[in-house]
Amino acid sequence: MQDLVLKSQGINKSFGGVHALTDMGFELRSGEVHALVGENGAGKSTYIKILSGVYHKDSGSNAYNGANVDFRTTIEARKAGIGMVPQIIELAPMLTVAENIYMGGYPSAKNGIVNWKELYRKAEETASIFGMEALVREPVGKLGAGYRQLVEILKALTYDTRIIAFDEPTAALSEDETRRLFELIRKLKAKGISIIYVSHRLDELFEIADRITVLKDGRVMGTRDIAAVTKDDIVSLMVGRDLNLYGEDSRKRGKTDEVALEVRDLKATGVHGVSFSVHKGEIVGCFGMVGSGRTETMMAIFGDSPLHGGEVLLKGRSVKIKSPFHAVRMGLGLVPENRIAQGVILIAPVKNNITLPFVGKLARKRGGFLDLRKERAIARQYIKALNLKTPDEDTQVSDLSGGNQQKVSIAKWLATRSDVIIFDEPTHGIDVGAKADIYRLLRELSDEGKGIILVSSELPEVLNVCDRILVFRDGKIVHEFTENRGLNEAEVVRFALG
Amino acid sequence: MIETVKDSKSMFTKVLNQVRMLLVLIGLVAVFSLLSPHFLNAGNFSAIGLTISVIGIVCIGQSLALLTGSFDLSVGSIAGFSGIVVAQLTRAYGMYPLVLVLGIAIGAFIGLLNGLLIAKAKVNALITTLGMMTIFEGGTFLASRGFAVGVNTPEFRFLGTTHVFGVPLPILILVFLYVVFYLILRFTVFGRYVYSIGGNPEAARLSGINVDRIRILVFVIIGALAAFGGCLLASRLGSAQTTAGNMYPLNSIGACVLGGIAITGGVGNLFGALIGVAIIGVLKSGLIMINMPSYYQWVANGIVLILAVYLDTRRRR
Incomplete structure (x- = not known):
């Protein structure tokens, strides 16, 4: 049994009367890729946003490395080692890769003055994971969509990161870029970093995830080893019924001459x-x-x-x-x-x-x-x-x-x-x-x-x-x-x- | 499935949010009544009503602009320019009611120019109305050679000085216009278009709404209302002042926002705008009554505005 990095219990969160999460429980082992799936509005994004300091839970506890945590900002979470790659990439296009990586918390800044040499040296070190050290001085606007996502991941890796949460990372990626992202996730995993992976695309989960937790209407429907389930199992957990996605074509008339x-x-x-x-x-x-x-x-x-x-x-x-x-x-x-x-x-x-x-x-x-x-x-x-x-x-x-x-x-x-x-x-x-x-x-x-x-x-x-x-x-x-x-x-x- | 708490508590907060600024208004009235023995009487309320009647009418137009996600800085210049032109023409030719109609038409025409520039030529609303503001500020001085234009004929002064059952006519006009435009915004197709465009202009356009046409119409209405306001002011004072509308652009935006109309468009109603205007009027009168130098009024307006928006933002978060 691997050690637990994160254990969430009884998390509740509501937005103006709508319960986004009800009594949510979640466990993350070190070095595992744990997928979080569910229909839209099931509460996946809400959970990882609570974890990374974007939202604040109403009640419940998050034990991270055995200690209770409740981050007030994303920077706090990042410094503690929990990073998030959001669904929509938000970078400053005119600033360099390095500046974007360290946005919100420049290292080695003294009295408000940034030590650029040090900043770029550290950025190169971080970027070397993906072999991107040559790009740290490039403005982000010049890079393609795939690279921009990598910058977002680097951002999540700047501190001694233990957990990275990905929110629908492949939604905007081509097949090729997706394959590269998976290689990367495997690299991170090998370094002992734990991954929370939110996605709609069930097929890719079988390729990348170790375990899977299904959410429905803000409640956990179950956690399974990926090897022990089929796609149909996941879908029926997600919707709470067996589902024939495309249905039967029982149309009477079909196409006319008009x-x-x-x-x-x-x-x-x-x-x-x-x-x-x-x-x-x-x-x-x-x-x-x-x-x-x-x-x-x-x-x-x-x-x-x-x-x-x-x-x-x-x-x-x-x-x-x-x-x-x-x-x-x-x-x-x-x-x-x-x-x-x-x-x-x-x-x-x-x-x-x-x-x-x-x-x-x-x-x-x-x-x-x-x-x-x-x-x-x-x-x-x-x-x-x-x-x-x-x-x-x-x-x-x-x-x-x-x-x-x-x-x-x-x-x-x-x-x-x-x-x-x-x-x-x-x-x-x-x-x-x-x-x-x-x-x-x-x-x-x-x-x-x-x-x-x-x-x-x-x-x-x-x-x-x-x-x-x-x-x-x-x-x-x-x-x-x-x-x-x-x-x-x-x-x-x-x-x-x- | 979405679970929504629809108990009495959430209904209560909903109603509370609607009348929040009304409570602030009542609170202000209460405070000033305690501080000054002269504040709480019909004569003073009538005086407050008169001071806010013109800016109140301008605020109806400004509300339309804000609700469509835009704004109009030229309202003051339109009011000033129309007032001067109408006063000049009345002095020269008489024919007052006709001249008044002409004055309103001038305002509507300036509004049309604003609307065409913003909707069709796609010039930014800030720049367009700022430019128009400056042009007609200059126009006002050119038309008057820098002097106020006094007119004392009974026809000219009818709108501003008549009382109906002891209530000044401008107050009745103000209330009438608010009721009319409140109903238009809430219950007509035009009103629905205004809110939809302010909510998401792109979605409105792709749903087949002629967004440009509605935007232009909105600016025409703003211009007409501002011009009417300017004429009403001149009628009340017996003279058209060159600087009459100087404070209207920002004061009207301030009052609307105070009344809960979102600067981002699509949210708010005219009832709120009227409360916003009333708060500013009460504040002004109250501060005079407790012998505060009049410039403190500006300070107070600014504080109230920022405070109101701050509280509103915090509530939404």
């Missing part, structure tokens, strides 16, 4: 001549790597960026869509890629978000005054239809979990009754339960005769949900799989990579 949307030789920034059509009742998948022009195509159709050429036809009629304002009125809906920045108004109630695109209609023949009763009824209807978990329709969207926020972003187009709805990465960063709900919903919508476009870089979801697949590369459609039957992943990826 064309809902047609695009001819569309040209815009990053889009070099794209033609395709979407039939009523059809789910068309748009697959491609990030930067392949999928999102750019959709934003151009939606009137968000100017067309340099080509034509958009709705129900066979050529239309000019100059702005999202026009697009919405012509029956298009768009669930944007970035739900927080583009999809929802966090500080507004759920109901205001759901009725936003058609709120003007609620005031028709009422002199501009809204029919608030009708609005409430509509909001309730779609909260129910989407299995949206919210205390009520007046709750602020910011109080919901990521998956439920995404459902709000989707609900507004259902309530608007748009004919064609574009979903841009609708399941990105949301939990499996919400994912399954969204897949079911896509099929229901197509069964109602709507034209659905699903933009996604998750191949399993494209293969399991779509009727037809368009593969994007370099601003063009490079291949179309007209029948999505028995395709395997490699076939599709080959076209996307070229």
Whole structure:
């Protein structure tokens, strides 16, 4: 039995009445990689933020190397040897790697004057772990995404670090970068450093984790040795039931002959001549790597960026869509890629978000005054239809979990009754339960005769949900799989990579 | 699943947050009533009401700007310029009601320029309204050659000096406008757009809201209200002053923030803004009543503003 570095008991934390963690217990052995998984809002991030001094627990105890700790700041935690690599990398792009590494606590600073020589020497020493000593004088802004994450890890390693918590570290990384990150984690492990690894990607846990703890609604559902579980075991612990993620395709009608949307030789920034059509009742998948022009195509159709050429036809009629304002009125809906920045108004109630695109209609023949009763009824209807978990329709969207926020972003187009709805990465960063709900919903919508476009870089979801697949590369459609039957992943990826 | 505590305690804090500044206002009134025997009477309240009536109207516009996540520094210059122009024209041609309408239209037009520059030309709101403020500060002096413009015709002085059942008309106008705009913000499509744009302009735009148009409309309304305020002030005083609106830009933003309107947009309501204005009015009157030199008022305003925002920030954390 290895020694325990960390033992948490009875941790409670709530945010304004919402219990984020309830009686949380967690143990970490020295030199182990302990994965923390759970749906969005399960409390994973909350726990590691408490541990690293970002949040303060309401009650409970954290015993670190046998002594009770309660850090007030992240610097305090780092100095004690607990570092965190946050989900969103926040570095100062104009400052050098070394300056970023030591931000908040420059070593060898006397009377406010920094000993730069000493700083860079120490930075080189730390950076040598990853063979990055030559880069410490480079401004961070010049480095790629992968390196930036390494800087964040170095930051966590500056003091005599015993524990590093990673929050969704691979979310923004390419496959190659992910592989390098894993090598690194193994190196850290070999040095006796313990790792807490938060992730949504279950597959990678089998590669990197020793043990796994599953959280659900802020409670621990169980801790297992990774060797003793399968992916299905984890998923059923996470959702508390057996889950068939993609569900059964029991649609009656499927695709019809009627064309809902047609695009001819569309040209815009990053889009070099794209033609395709979407039939009523059809789910068309748009697959491609990030930067392949999928999102750019959709934003151009939606009137968000100017067309340099080509034509958009709705129900066979050529239309000019100059702005999202026009697009919405012509029956298009768009669930944007970035739900927080583009999809929802966090500080507004759920109901205001759901009725936003058609709120003007609620005031028709009422002199501009809204029919608030009708609005409430509509909001309730779609909260129910989407299995949206919210205390009520007046709750602020910011109080919901990521998956439920995404459902709000989707609900507004259902309530608007748009004919064609574009979903841009609708399941990105949301939990499996919400994912399954969204897949079911896509099929229901197509069964109602709507034209659905699903933009996604998750191949399993494209293969399991779509009727037809368009593969994007370099601003063009490079291949179309007209029948999505028995395709395997490699076939599709080959076209996307070229 | 989210568990939310919806017991009486959280409802109580919710209500408390709504009326917090109202309690501060009542507290201030109580303190000044104890300190000065002349404070607590109808005559004094009427005087306070009159002093805040114009800045109060300007604050309605400023609230609209703040709620959409913007602000307007040119409100004072618009008020001053319109007041001067209307007074000049009235003195020269009479035709008062028509001239008043023209004055409001001038304000609306300056607001339109602000709106077009900010929404369409994408010039930063601080720069646009700062520039417009300076332009019409200059315009005010050019139009008046630096002197106040006195007008003493009964028509011109009607709005500012009439009493209805003993209540000065400007106070009634103030209350009327607050009620109207409170209802507009809370119950109309326009109001919903204002809050949505302030909450997340990008999400509002991608939901098919014509964000630019609403922003422009907001600045037009701000301009019209500020101009009306300027004319009302000139009517009350019987003369249009060149420096009438100098303190309005920052005072109006201060009062709105004091009343709980977030400077980041999308949060707050006009009831709060009115309380904020009233607090400043009471503070001013109270300090005079207890014989504090008038410059302490500025010091007190500043302290109250910072304190209020500090308490609010701490509560949100």
